[in-house]
Amino acid sequence: MTVDPWPAPRAHDPVDVVVSLPGSKSLTNRALVLAAISDGPSVVRRALRSRDTSLMAAALSSLGASVDTSGEDWRVTPGVLAGDAEVDCGLAGTVMRFVPPVAGLSTGTVAFDGDPHMRQRPVGQVLGALASLGIRVEDEGRGSLPFRVHGTGHVRGGTVVVDASGSSQFVSALLLAGARYEHGVDVRHDGKPVPSLPHIDMTVAMLREHDVAVDDADANRWSVAPGPVQALDHLIEPDLSNAAPFLALAALSGGSVTVRDWPRATTQAGDALREILTLMGCEVGFVEEGLRVRGPERLQGIDHDLHDVGELAPAVAALCALAETPSHLRGIAHIRGHETDRLAALATELGALGADVTEHADGLSIRPAPLHGGVFHTYADHRMAHAGVIVAAAVDGVLVEDVDTTAKTFPDFARFWASLL
Template sequence: MPDPAADPRADHWPAPRATSPVSAVVSLPGSKSLTNRALVLAAIADGPSVVRRALRSRDTTLMAQSLSAMGAEVDTSGDDWRVVPGDLRGPAHVDCGLAGTVMRFVPPMAALAHGDIAFDGDAHMRNRPVGEVLRALRGLGVDVDDAGRGALPFTVRGTGSVPGGTVVLDASASSQFVSALLLAGARYERGVDVRHDGKPVPSQPHIDMTIAMLRTHGVEVDDSSPNRWAVAPGPVRAVDHLIEPDLSNAAPFLALAALSGGTVTVRDWPRETTQAGDALREILTLMGCEVAHVDVLDAGSGSGLRVTGPERLQGIDYDLHDVGELAPAVTALCALAEGPSHLRGIAHIRHHETDRLAALATELGGLGAHVVEHPDGLSLTPAPLHGGVFHTYADHRMAHAGVIVGAGVDGVLVEDVATTAKTFPDFAGFWAGLLGRTPGPPLDEQG
């Protein structure tokens, strides 16, 4: 095997090209966002519960391990994960990996534990924002030791209870700052009254998701005033959850239909959902696709969302502020469109797994795309694309963008495609199978 340091192509996966219209019906793994919220609520509920069809990925496994480390029993041996709440305690260590939901959702819960809960993660996670959550916890009476960094590593020194009350924060960098406090807030002595002061909060659907799940657990939430969310103190009722498919993970598969002029159907697409990925229906329609819910699939029983691609893929002018996680896949598709596109409202995705705006401009530009980076978005003008290396920055959504471009352009090599395991185990094999190619290893493993 060549030395990766000596071979610049090491760990570069040849993305398969869609040489004809793709026709497929796909079943996707469960939603990471729903799974991790369900696990947190189950661990602080008033009895055992089950998270059915839980997503099994690195992020969700890290969440399960963190809850177990603090005293909950989380059985992940089957497709349905069983959770039994326990007395939360330290000392314990939480590995956040690259999971923003673990880094942000678990500390407010750890504040309810007796003892120290230490948090750290992959090196890149030390650059991701969490300081607003830590400052808010201090304002609610929690002792947090972060040596003034406002970032990983840090320790939450739990005393078994949290006074709670009103706290003001700036959640303009991530809606997860709000969700983190709401998820544990019912267990605080006075509940929690979260007030946002700053630029508009991004990804509002994720806050809506959190509120909907809290209400399912019998928690009283007042969101009647803009930029204010109040959770009343009280028990968190044990509830079993059935996890929906991850609709954001559907983006590359539906993009296959759009760019190839084919038809792809995603099974079990909900008629009503709080997932941000549901915006794909509108976005793909604007790009010229035919989009429809179907009650009976051609391949058998069951419902789904069917997308048929157009003869000519159109560019769009679209505000992605509330659905920023779709930006990499949508940007890649816009790079293949016949008209110009402008994607805006997404300054906050500079603080995701990587600076996604800069990364997309760099990588698509390296393949010949004409991309202009703005403070809060990207503009794309049609240009002939060519093959080359598409770097992913340890970011699963960047890998999705890379394989989308690779489906429309010969010779695209996606670096570290395995990072997609964050939310979709064996994504590369599944993707290659859809395009009629036997899954192959990265170039550094090929003969």
């Protein structure tokens, strides 16, 4: 069914709002995986309820865990990973990459597939690593969905070499399940720099909270010792990357937006918004409720390396298209392998609305230019939808196609966004 593009609302005046955001997808899905392979029941408090996290809960349930998602706090009881199963990855990279190493611990065949767009996203490095650790994988040489993992109830583990330059998730996937392998897992990266390192730091920090020994003293190497994963309740922080369009609203309107409960210390990549928005001329600081951003009279462009925080690139690029001075965003070649080729998509969609954009191999150059209305396509990518609504808040007549793709990490986003404007 085709849905008409959404006439995203315009911010005609400076905004002044305080918002509470749903929980972090990255933290929720890591917490669910660790809970499912731990040594006892646990609770994931304030879990994000979205398509990605629901798919993760369903995937782990199919492998034998009990995941009760009926309340705000999700209760997880590990189970016997036995029998055959099917896993729907949807558009969730964390499901496609984090669950196969767990499936290797099962005693059946686990079939993985997902949405058509998902078949274009790479997972071959994870599958190749699992094969080298003694897990039988069938993917017909594609290195992508669909594929099958044949579990034997036991994984040898040991040392594995991967090229994680395409995604930090390749490393996190192996680390999360590694403690349950006979010899643990020693992951060594060989290739161009690993993107989004904060996400690996997040994985390591959460493993240590579960009393798993992790050695990350050497660059490009992460070693997880074998042993039990201690059951532990998690309280999920707000999703700071999902804060990007809301804080951008303050920046583009010259108003004020406060995000409640912003953590003073966090491993989330979205925390980099504090530095980025300051560079663009915003006033950024902690207040009693959380983090407050006040927009400037004139938004400034930036020259910035987003290698470690590539998920923020769509929102930042949209803001740069509204800035009064040029911008250059670099270090983000890896986001071509996200939900869509985000560099090509951003260059195409911003350019179609009048932006002066040059696409490079690893980034974008954006120069000031008058923007106009039109349809902003999202490519089934929630971050592209964020970029679209940001531009629409500053430009008349922008229609965002498939805004409901935001349900991946923020259910009912469009209604919530419209309520602010």
